[in-house]
Amino acid sequence: MTMLRIRNLGVRFGGVVALHGVSLDLNRGEILGLIGPNGAGKTTLFNCISGVIAPNEGTIHFEGRSLRFAPPHERARRGIARTFQNLQLWGSMTVLENLELPIDAIARRNTLSDALGLPFSHYAERAASERARAILHALGLGRYRDRLAADLPAGIQRRVELGRALAMRPKLVLLDEPAAGLDAGETEQLAKLLHKVRERFRVSMLLVDHDMSLVMRVCDYIYVLDFGKVLSRGEPPVVRNDQKVIAAYLGEPTPELVEASPTVPEPVITTTIPDAPQLPRTDAVEVAGETGTLLEVTGMAAGYAHLEVIRDIDLTVQAGEVVACIGANGAGKTTTLRAISGVIRPRAGRVTFGGHDITGARPEHIARLGLAHIPEGRGLFPRLSVEDTLRLAVDAAGKPERLEAAYDVFPRLKQRCRQAVGTLSGGEQQMVAMARAILTQPRLLMIDEMSQGLAPTIVCQLFQMIDVFRQQGTAVLLVEQFVESALAVADRAYIFEHGSIVHEAPAEELRRDRGLISGSYLGSAPDSTEAIEVAANGNGHHRVLDPELMEILSMRVPAEVKRALEERAEREGRSAGALALELLEEVNHTQ
Amino acid sequence: MMPGHIVRFAIAIVAFAILARLPVGLDPAFQFDAALAVIWGFGILSLVLLTGYAGQVSLCQATFAGVAAYGAGMTVAGMHGGYLLGIIIGVLAATVLGVIVGLPALRLHGITLAIVTLGIALVFDKYVFQDHIFDWFTGGTGGWQVTQASLFGIPVDSSKHLLTAYDVMLALFCMVAVLMVNLHQSGAGRRFRAIRDSELAASTMGVNLARYKLLAFALSASIAGMGGSFYPLIAGSVSPQPFWVFTSLQLAAIGVLMGVRYVPAAALGGLFMAVVPDVLTRYGHGTFMNRFNYDISYDWFQLAVGVLLVLQLILLPDGVWGDIRAKALRAWDVVRMKPREEVRPA
């Protein structure tokens, strides 16, 4: 049965045709993949379905009814939930509140009785809170419950967004790049989770992601968009081998980008840039001749508010060296880059760059010394046009032809040069951030999650660019979700675990000895692995933890019992849902 | 009632008991200031809901108060109704205006919304409160005179029973303050805050933006109106001057200064706004150490607010109360000897 039927959808933004004649069918319980190059119109399609923008033409039917005049909240009530590529959590609210809101927004609560604290509100409030807790437990997010959403690392925020969408008890979930910034292990968990959610809740999904290992594994059927049109569609194997799709989007398959297999040989990068862009250098910076230690970090610690996130960080980067930082989400890599570039102040330790002590210096001062930082959030000004953003980077007196070098790398940006950066697609924004950093011609380039949100072909190109950098004498410090590709270009790597560096080795060695890496990944995410397992398999006996049961448990059990349960769960480091299920089973046995 | 409700209620009663004693025995001018402080307290409280919770900008809160003041004055002096009826009519009038002002807010944000609401304040100032076409509402050039009034049979009026009026207002203020804190912690409050943080996410997660924005404006206007509707009672008459554009701007500025996200900031702000200018004009001139003559007038107050606002934006971005609160929380952590959170894979 068709749940979502889209016919002939068209969207134009001024001269830009974002979607044209797109038709799509989604059946109940199906997971549909939506892939395509950056700026192909995937997010725009999501915006049309969730009612954020109105299409210029075409129709969308959900469960047989037209969505034409339904505002976004009405669509949410009918059962359409979504996540956002550019994270949209309510930052000043706690994680728990973020999940409670959709639950009671759907329930149409009464403002007056809320303010008076009437029993009815009290009851609804408790129900919402219990359900939100259950979902957080199931996603392994229990311990972030009372943290402000804005204070969490991006990877965790993405998981909270997923939880928030599921809290609505939706019939259809639109997932916009849920695996961005996740490493191979975490992506694997996500894939399992999505399958289980589908099975248990009978939820249909529309999945956009550039991580082919996820899309190919999870989806039943795939649509490929290119320039706003449907380029191809079919089951995953068909799409993967479709020549048109390979040419437009996938590129020649590198092992990692297409399929995450734990033991791959050295990845072969096969696409080549016709002319590796030779970026002209300013005279101020000595070229290739630069040698010696460029960046030296000793004993650094840093954190946010009450929380110390990293400590005892010792790290060096030689001139012209490519260094990779590896470790699970939340191991402290992003915080390390931030503390180096002055975005946050180190609490202890010393940072020197090119002979200058830059510990705690202001970020603009550090940038002037030739250290460029591309943050995870990209750090762009949304109202500035592409061209102006890049021009700022080449500085006031810059020659316009220099911009051409950046446009050569990202031809897409040339077409969009007058557009405000804030209206670009997620991937296009990432390109702007990269181009800007390249144009400043830094001595050290620090990139946080370079490949996030970018199409596979472009990711390949970028990795090759890093090689070009090395030849030109620019050092690179890289945080990357595609570990294989990162190790392939890097000279050396640091492995992060629980906020410190546990190992340092030449990249070559790590490529050979994979045990070192996988150990760090598994070691640092026990909570989420276990919790998702529990959500998926009950207590490990391949019994599915029934969501209804979870709800009954969390709502009807007297508060004292529940607290005891949660305390015990905390002590034993397991999820309360699993524990409850186990206890129930014991009771059943004895009866 | 949850434990939280009871605690809040208890705090409100204690606060009332303390604040009610403050002006006792002072000279009448200061007693008037105290009553005025509650009125402006309501004004800032209305901003806490609108700006602090829901993230909407408004520069016409004094206009809401003014409309309510005239509504009450008209009912009592013009139509010889009871004062309770006057308050109800005044608040209703303000609420209706609030909904009307809320309509453009469905489309506008930030600075444009600020300008539109400022325009509304100007229009009401010049063309309603001071125009003869609306004499039926404003009572003409002399304004409405309210000499004798009673609430629930208790005489409350400016001349002899100012403190009784003050107590009634204060009780209402404390009650509304508690309701606002309850609201903040409840489902409806979360929806307001969600609109403030991300409208995009709020609407796609089931929050009816139009409804909750209008609701925020309506509630905010009615709170501002509650304060305004008492004005004739304590001043004895209504005139356009207290509700002119500048008062709206002052409410916004002092609200931000004190911490627009926090309910107690309204009490601080109201006190500041009513008492400081009066003290300045009264004691602001004289001779210092027998040598230096000085003359600090009301105008200096405006300047001081401006300077303080700049300082606050740099030093205490969360406002005075926000800063006090953060310090108190930290002290509380120390008292409980709660360990600093350990490094965790965050």
Ligand SMILES: Nc1ncnc2c1ncn2[C@@H]1O[C@H](COP(=O)(O)OP(=O)(O)OP(=O)(O)O)[C@@H](O)[C@H]1O
């Ligand atoms: N408000 C807007 N004004 C002008 N152009 C826009 C606007 N929104 C989107 N576009 C353009 O429409 C095109 C499609 O954007 P969309 O965000 O749908 O791409 P996408 O497929 O999600 O790409 P990505 O993989 O990079 O996220 C882009 O080229 C973008 O620049």
Ligand SMILES: [Mg+2]
């Ligand atoms: Mg997108």
